[in-house]
Amino acid sequence: MSASPVYLDAATAAPLHPVARQALLAALDDGWADPGKLYAQARRARQLLDAARAATAETLGVRPDELSFTGSGTTAAHAAVLGGLAGRRRVGPILVHSEIEHSAVLHAAERHTAAGGTALGVPVDRLGRLDVAAWETAVHAPGVALAALIAASHEVGTVQPVEEAAVACAAAGVPLYVDAAQAVGRVPVPAGWSVLTASAHKWGGPAGVGLLVVRKGTRWESPWPADERESGRTPGALNLPAVVAAAASLRAAAADAAAEAARLAPLVDRIRARVAAEVPDVEVVGDPGHRLPHLVTFSCLYVDGEALLHALDRRGFAVSSGSSCTSSTLRPSHVLEAMGVLSHGNVRISLHRETTEADVERFLAELPGIVADLRTEAGVVGL
Amino acid sequence: MTAPREVLDCRGQRCPLPVIAVARRLPELPVGTVVRVLADDPAAAVDIPAWCRMRGQEFLGKVTGEDGPAYDVRRQH
Numbered sequence: 215m216s217a218s219p220v221y222l223d224a225a226t227a228a229p230l231h232p233v234a235r236q237a238l239l240a241a242l243d244d245g246w247a248d249p250g251k252l253y254a255q256a257r258r259a260r261q262l263l264d265a266a267r268a269a270t271a272e273t274l275g276v277r278p279d280e281l282s283f284t285g286s287g288t289t290a291a292h293a294a295v296l297g298g299l300a301g302r303r304r305v306g307p308i309l310v311h312s313e314i315e316h317s318a319v320l321h322a323a324e325r326h327t328a329a330g331g332t333a334l335g336v337p338v339d340r341l342g343r344l345d346v347a348a349w350e351t352a353v354h355a356p357g358v359a360l361a362a363l364i365a366a367s368h369e370v371g372t373v374q375p376v377e378e379a380a381v382a383c384a385a386a387g388v389p390l391y392v393d394a395a396q397a398v399g400r401v402p403v404p405a406g407w408s409v410l411t412a413s414a415h416k417w418g419g420p421a422g423v424g425l426l427v428v429r430k431g432t433r434w435e436s437p438w439p440a441d442e443r444e445s446g447r448t449p450g451a452l453n454l455p456a457v458v459a460a461a462a463s464l465r466a467a468a469a470d471a472a473a474e475a476a477r478l479a480p481l482v483d484r485i486r487a488r489v490a491a492e493v494p495d496v497e498v499v500g501d502p503g504h505r506l507p508h509l510v511t512f513s514c515l516y517v518d519g520e521a522l523l524h525a526l527d528r529r530g531f532a533v534s535s536g537s538s539c540t541s542s543t544l545r546p547s548h549v550l551e552a553m554g555v556l557s558h559g560n561v562r563i564s565l566h567r568e569t570t571e572a573d574v575e576r577f578l579a580e581l582p583g584i585v586a587d588l589r590t591e592a593g594v595v596g597l
Numbered sequence: 598m599t600a601p602r603e604v605l606d607c608r609g610q611r612c613p614l615p616v617i618a619v620a621r622r623l624p625e626l627p628v629g630t631v632v633r634v635l636a637d638d639p640a641a642a643v644d645i646p647a648w649c650r651m652r653g654q655e656f657l658g659k660v661t662g663e664d665g666p667a668y669d670v671r672r673q674h
Contacts, residue, residue, distance in 0.1 A: 497651065515651065516613050516620070538640040539611055546612070546640040556647040557640050558613040597620040 219530040220573045224416070225368055225396060225509055225564035226534055231418030234463035238420060241455035248451060250443065259454055266461035273468045274398070274410070274427060282426045282444035283457045287395050287413020288318040290424030293447060294391045294409045295322035296437035297428075298360035299331065302389070306357025307331040312344050312374070313552035315364050316393055320548070323362075332357075335552075341501040342372035342553045350382040358388045360409075365397040369536050369549040369562060370500030371482075371509035373401070380406025389432050396506055398425070399467035401475060408432040417467040418567065419460035422453055470567070475507035478565045481574045482510045485563060492582045499555045508565040511536070513550070514585050516594040517559030525584045526561070531577055534562040559585075601633035601669055602626070608665060612640035616648045623654065623672050631657065634668045641668060 221229060245262045247255035264278075271278040284290040299309055309323055313335040323333040336349045344363065353361050361383050366373040376392060383390040389408035397403050399417030403410065409432060414423035426447055428434045441449035467474075482505075490498050495515035514522065519537025526533055536547030537560040546557035563577070589595050605622060607615035615636040623632055634645060642659060645668040649656035657669035 495651070497647070515648070516617055518611075518613060537612075538638065544611070544639070546643050551643045554643065554647065554650075556651070557643045558616065592617070594617055594620075597617065 219532065220569075220577060221532045222563045222565065222569070222573070222577065223532050223534045224566035224569075225562065227415040227421060228418040228566045229568055230420065231463035231466055231567070233466040234419050234459040237462035238455050238459035241458035245454040245458055249454065262458050263452070263454060266458050269465050270425065270461045273464055274403075274425075276427050277430065279445065280427050280429055282428070282447040283452050283460075284411075284424035284426050284444075284448045285450065285453070286422055287411060287416070287424040289448075290411035290413070290426040291316060291318035291393055291395075292322045292325075293426055293437060294393075294411050295319055295360065295362060296325065297434045297447070298362075298389060298391055298409055298432075299326055300435040300437055301433035302359035305359050308355065308358045309333045309360050309362065310336060310349070310352045310358055310388070311362040312336050312338060312349075312364060314338050314342060314367050314369070314549045315362055316368055316395065317548075319362050319364070319393055338372075338552050340553055340555065342367050342370045342499070342549065343501055343504070344374050344379065346375055346378050346382070349379055353383050353386040353388045358386065360391055361388050362391045362393065365392050365394040365403055366401070366506045367500065367549060368396045368509075369547055370511045370553070371396075371505040372501040373504045373506065377404040377406060380404065396509070399464055400471050400508065401506065409434065414456070414460035414464070417464055419463040420456040423456050423460040467567075474567055478569070479507040481565060481569070481571065482507065482563075485510050485574060485578065486512075488578045489581065492578070493585050496585075497556045499550070499553065509562065510564075511560065511562045513537075513556035514559030514561070515556060516592065516597060517585060517588050518592070519558055519560050521588055522559055522561060522585070525588060526581075529580055529584065531580075534564070536560045536562065601631045603630070604633045604635060604667075606664075607634055607636040607638075607641070610636065611638050612644050614638075615641045616644050619645065619670055620648065620652070623670065626672055628672050628674060631669055631671045633660070634670065635664050635666075636668065637665045642666065645670065 247259040249260040391409040392407040398412035410427040412425040415421040498512040519535045520539040538546040550557040646656040655671040
């Protein structure tokens with residue numbers, strides 16, 4: 215008999231929040247019309263969209279007209295980077311970013327450099343924390359149009375010094391873009407940014423909804439062909455029922471965030487301590503203190519990451535990995551690389567509102583044996 | 598830099614195999630010996646220095662020659 219499945223990959227996609235399901239089903243009936251048209255069905259759709267925007271803006275502490283919904287978190291990140299650079303192209307061609315940004319940000323940076331722009335990566339330390347002195351120097355150089363910093367690492371959980379980075383940006387007169395995908399709905403995001411993005415399926419909303427916030431006074435220019443929807447920031451019709459569900463679930467997640475963080479952070483502490491103590495030759499990575507409450511990453515020496523994921527899956531555990539053998543490009547995670555930590559045998563665990571203490575205990579009870587079996591099979595015991 | 602005494606050809610091998618190769622071979626050689634690991638898997642660039650740090654061995658650096666990327670490791674203990 216196989217044990218019940220334990221889903222531990224909320225940082226990729228959290229299970230749909232019950233509030234999201236309820237709102238989605240209701241909005242499928244009421245929110246199918248184009249909110250831009252002039253008839254009753256459209257007015258109903260417009261009301262739903264306006265309410266979703268107002269609720270989400272209130273949760274984020276921004277003005278409703280600063281917030282646009284997008285078709286995904288990735289699209290929002292692309293728009294944040296390319297739009298922020300386009301809006302300040304007269305200032306210069308340089309994008310400053312941390313070396314541990316999400317690939318969506320780095321792929322937008324690649325597009326920028328392919329078009330003749332410059333992207334400058336700022337290093338992190340062994341714990342995955344931004345080198346603030348290097349950041350300060352980088353943003354003060356002439357020709358910097360935009361600086362991008364992830365609020366907290368999606369791969370290792372280390373919370374970034376956003377406030378310090380924002381102070382440096384303000385002193386240099388450079389707008390700061392913060393990718394808050396792992397923070398929104400879980401932990402507060404420090405002030406001082408000009409552009410912010412998030413992704414609904416990270417907090418229990420449906421996939422296919424992103425948030426793009428551009429503060430008043432920020433010079434941002436849409437990188438897409440002209441379209442009047444979403445203040446000209448998102449071309450194409452929105453998936454309105456999904457937007458409504460995203461907004462409802464964000465409000466619910468934000469209301470529970472402090473309590474959830476207080477419940478999950480000790481479980482992450484337990485995983486960090488027990489994995490380090492009970493699995494030989496393991497490197498638990500990321501900052502032990504300044505970190506997200508729900509995410510933990512470790513690497514097992516001499517173990518093939520893909521084999522480890524499959525072995526865990528056979529026991530019912532769904533986890534993620536930054537090891538090269540688990541990526542389509544066969545490259546190790548750029549985040550682990552920037553930190554200089556072991557990249558093979560890597561596992562990322564991310565908890566969510568349905569994760570129980572019993573789930574974590576079962577994982578901790580089974581992991582040492584699974585790793586030991588893989589090492590025995592590979593003939594690497596005692597190396 | 599000290600010339601390597603031995604070359605481990607791990608080209609075509611995916612991580613963790615190059616790391617396992619150096620972990621097997623290094624303890625068989627005298628302390629102070631330098632081994633060069635030829636490895637074209639990009640993960641080796643991260644994992645060989647990380648292994649040296651975890652095992653207290655010395656990572657001397659990456660060399661890129663005709664045979665592709667290589668990593669020099671010195672046995673410390």
